[in-house]
Amino acid sequence: MSLKDDFQTFISNLEPNNMDEMETTVGEMAKKLNSYYYNLTGDKTSHMYIVGSVGRGTSIKGASDLDIIFDLPSSKYKQYDEYESNGQSALLQEVKTVLKTRYTNTDISGDGQVVVIKFKKYTVELVPGFKQCDDSFKYPDTNDGGCWKITKPLAEIDESKNTIDDTDYNFKYIANMLRSWKNKQGFKIGGLLIDTLTYNFLNSNTEYRNIEFDNYLDMTKELFNYLKGLNKEQSYWYALGSNQKVYNCDNGKFITKAKKAYKKIENLTKESLSVNKKLREVFGAQFPKKTTLVEERNFYSNTEEFIEDMFQIDIKYDLNIDCKVTQDGFRPTLLSIILENTMFLKPKKRLEFFIDNIDDNINGSYDIYWKVKNEGEVAKERNCIRGQIKKHNTDKIYESTDFKGEHYVECYIVQNNICVARDRIDVPISNYEYIMA
Structure with missing residues (x-):
């Protein structure tokens, strides 16, 4: 397709x-x-x-x-x-x-x-x-x-439905995409703020109001370019229809997430071999996967699981995970600091992944699931991509750096069979001696 x-x-x-x-x-x-x-x-x-x-x-x-x-x-x-x-x-x-x-x-x-x-x-x-x-x-x-x-919700409903009609449903589709993005990336943002920002985007970029799906890649890039340019310090926006204040309740975290999304897709074209892969990284498994001939004849077991296939996804709470990296003779270091400095891990290091912060607003009991995914050619050659989602119900899991690849770990909070919080941390491992001892 x-x-x-x-x-x-x-x-x-x-x-x-x-x-x-x-x-x-x-x-x-x-x-x-x-x-x-x-x-x-x-x-x-x-x-x-x-x-x-x-x-x-x-x-x-x-x-x-x-x-x-x-x-x-x-x-x-x-x-x-x-x-x-x-x-x-x-x-x-x-x-x-x-x-x-x-x-x-x-x-x-x-x-x-x-x-x-x-x-x-x-x-x-x-x-x-x-x-x-x-x-x-x-x-x-x-x-x-x-x-x-x-x-004044009725005014908001009227304006939303009028805009859906006036934009040939593009307003609805874009608002849907942003909700999928929020659920994939795991951050809080209210539905009314999503709809208001979508409304403002289309009013500021009228060339996208009545586009067809063949223009959606360009629109998506411009959408995240628009969002990343907003002011994180802005206290509120005026809601569509009602002009009531919609508050920036999470310190503009969505703007930081938009910057990362834009960086991931800014150079993509329709012909890019990785276009579907990158869009899935932004929006989640609901975006179709592009199967290549190599993948059709793969020689490894595709054991990866997706949280979207196991539970409803409706991110409502913040979750942050980190990792303590240790090796005999070296001082422990946080993986988040290593990533900030654009460095890599070497093999044979011990990793302690842990929940660094969880939203205080989560009430009642919940389950904790973890996912460890190995990526790269070595993982495939060893038939060890992993990626299963397992219920640990602990705030820590332990791993080690064994071979080169752009690996990652995800954590999910599941309450009443709904995934209400998630976070991911990348684990880049290199064999080269000159990259991080």
Whole structure:
């Protein structure tokens, strides 16, 4: 297939596969809440709004969050606004109690600004709100004693859907690609910020608004060139449609990641032998692999596994891994420092890979998986490419540098059968004596 076809297949691979199930769940919740708050029997649609990435039409396969707003009667606002202390918290608890009568065996909690309902394959975050005359919603915030805030998701949904139509779906496709990139590279960035940056990119580079798939390589390079040029210190961007502030909550980490992505693909052409390989390194295994005649007749066992084939991928948390390199007679050195200085490892060194930092926001239990992948001709000659993904449930694994190649190690955090954090560190090994003792 041509690269044009590969991009089209990539986009197809990102299509959500659980929309019907999610819509059924939303209907059941609406039915319960409409019965309780409006005395409506069997009504599965009134007063319920699907918002977030699903509502804007930009979610992808594996997304594990479904954001919804239920419009409550204004009398409920008056009731809880008159509370002496944190009526917002009391409101969340009431909605939680109502839903608990429908989902008796489901984990339901109410805190902050949402009621959280945890199903096996996804989590619903329901905001109890009060629709205003301008189509915004007033909603409760239980923090700092409680207050009411305003959100404008319907304006964002309208602008998103209009832009999808105006760009022949390119807005949706690019937003999907950035979500796949986020999941492959393992960093946090909100869906609304992704959509806003995509929107801004297309408004700044109008030549890409109505392109076909045969122009997607050039567009992708320009997309990362645009993202890497943004200011890491910028506090917020204005959301599409609503002009509400979307905050830069992870110190602009996505900009650093965009610089690396751009460097990886900037010199690629449609005829480059490595174009699919490099695009898979950026976007993940959902991008088609280009099989060569050599690979078809390979003399080694392809034992590599991909986390995308094992679990849903929805990166929500930060994870950083590093490695302590030791050898008799030498002082231990961190692999991250070696890589910063563009140096290589020599064989026969001991390696201790470890989790250096994990997001404090991860609540509850989770499993830790590790992957060790050997690359290069020596790995193939020895029939030792490895690449299996194994559950260790430890924050350390031990390896050694045995032979030359551009090897790497990845770590994954899996919670409720969803990969919510990941990181990778390269392990370049050289046989040459003049490179790093």
